Amino acid sequence: MEQRRTWAEWAQDFKQYIWNPEKKEVLGRNGKSWCLILLFYLLLYAFLTGMFALCIYGLLATISPYVPTYRERVFPPGVTIRPHVSGLSYSFNSLEKNTWTAYSESLQKFLEAYDDEKQIANNVVCTPGQYFIQEGEEHEEKKACQFRRSLLQNCSGIEDPTFGFSQGKPCIILKMNRIVGFKAGSGTPITVTCDILKGNHSLIGEVGFYPVNYFDLMYFPFYGKLTHVNYTSPLVAIHFTEVAKNTDITVQCKIHGQDIINDHKTDRFLGRVVFTMNIR
Numbered sequence: 001m002e003q004r005r006t007w008a009e010w011a012q013d014f015k016q017y018i019w020n021p022e023k024k025e026v027l028g029r030n031g032k033s034w035c036l037i038l039l040f041y042l043l044l045y046a047f048l049t050g051m052f053a054l055c056i057y058g059l060l061a062t063i064s065p066y067v068p069t070y071r072e073r074v075f076p077p078g079v080t081i082r083p084h085v086s087g088l089s090y091s092f093n094s095l096e097k098n099t100w101t102a103y104s105e106s107l108q109k110f111l112e113a114y115d116d117e118k119q120i121a122n123n124v125v126c127t128p129g130q131y132f133i134q135e136g137e138e139h140e141e142k143k144a145c146q147f148r149r150s151l152l153q154n155c156s157g158i159e160d161p162t163f164g165f166s167q168g169k170p171c172i173i174l175k176m177n178r179i180v181g182f183k184a185g186s187g188t189p190i191t192v193t194c195d196i197l198k199g200n201h202s203l204i205g206e207v208g209f210y211p212v213n214y215f216d217l218m219y220f221p222f223y224g225k226l227t228h229v230n231y232t233s234p235l236v237a238i239h240f241t242e243v244a245k246n247t248d249i250t251v252q253c254k255i256h257g258q259d260i261i262n263d264h265k266t267d268r269f270l271g272r273v274v275f276t277m278n279i280r
């Protein structure tokens with residue numbers, strides 16, 4: 001019967017394995033063997049790093065920073081509204097300033113970029129009704145069309161800095177998400193409509209749109225933020241002047257046009273936006 005090795009013997013063997021002074025071996029290998037192994041791994045990793053760098057370089061060399069590479073099919077735009085509010089629910093009492101100042105401040109901030117002086121200084125006047133196509137190299141800076149906030153009239157925040165909230169007639173601003181190269185509407189402007197999602201239409205009443213209820217073609221295409229530096233998205237301000245008070249009203253605003261999807265079952269922001277209002 002083999003005797004069980006003692007702890008001391010095992011420790012001795014282990015020490016021998018770590019450093020064997022007779023054979024001059026570390027972990028069972030001598031210096032030369034270790035050198036070869038290190039060299040092997042060094043070369044292996046150098047090779048892998050090189051391969052990886054080559055792949056990345058190849059990828060970067062074929063993609064342009066100015067336009068998306070893969071866009072066989074332009075995905076239709078989503079829409080967003082301002083003022084920003086959690087849960088897309090506007091609830092306020094027109095007589096209590098503190099219930100709506102967050103909304104009017106959010107709109108003031110959002111519209112700063114559209115100040116008439118800024119737009120006049122940075123952007124050009126374009127011809128309505130046609131796309132603003134700019135020839136030239138894709139890396140050249142592109143001009144942007146003016147969209148002056150005064151166009152938003154009673155929803156511009158200029159004459160009424162409360163955007164109608166103080167009168168229970170709120171303004172909501174709608175914008176489409178930017179898509180590089182997208183010729184919105186394919187020749188016919190994309191229009192905006194708003195209606196009550198369910199319930200009696202009279203609860204929402206007449207709705208005003210500023211400057212108009214469509215996105216003019218001249219604001220498209222967008223050439224990308226690297227070259228279209230001063231581009232400001234066109235807006236449609238929606239003025240709810242006859243909304244019923246003291247009741248939850250669910251409003252759906254949609255965009256309509258060629259290639260627009262506004263009835264997707266799961267994507268609630270594709271071509272439409274649904275929000276609630278409760279005005280006291």
Ligand SMILES: *[C@@H]1O[C@H](CO)[C@@H](O)[C@H](O)[C@H]1NC(C)=O
Nearest residue numbers: 122123141142143144229230
């Ligand atoms: C963008 O605006 C700046 C001023 O803010 C102006 O100097 C520049 O020329 C504009 N760029 C283009 C491409 O119009």
Ligand SMILES: *[C@@H]1O[C@H](CO)[C@@H](O)[C@H](O)[C@H]1NC(C)=O
Nearest residue numbers: 153154155159160208239241
């Ligand atoms: C804009 O507001 C003013 C003052 O409240 C009002 O008289 C005018 O009718 C409004 N304009 C529109 C187009 O609703």
Ligand SMILES: *[C@@H]1O[C@H](CO)[C@@H](O)[C@H](O)[C@H]1NC(C)=O
Nearest residue numbers: 199200201202203204205244
């Ligand atoms: C909607 O409301 C108006 C006014 O309250 C009423 O005359 C009309 O019959 C209602 N319509 C429906 C479909 O309930």
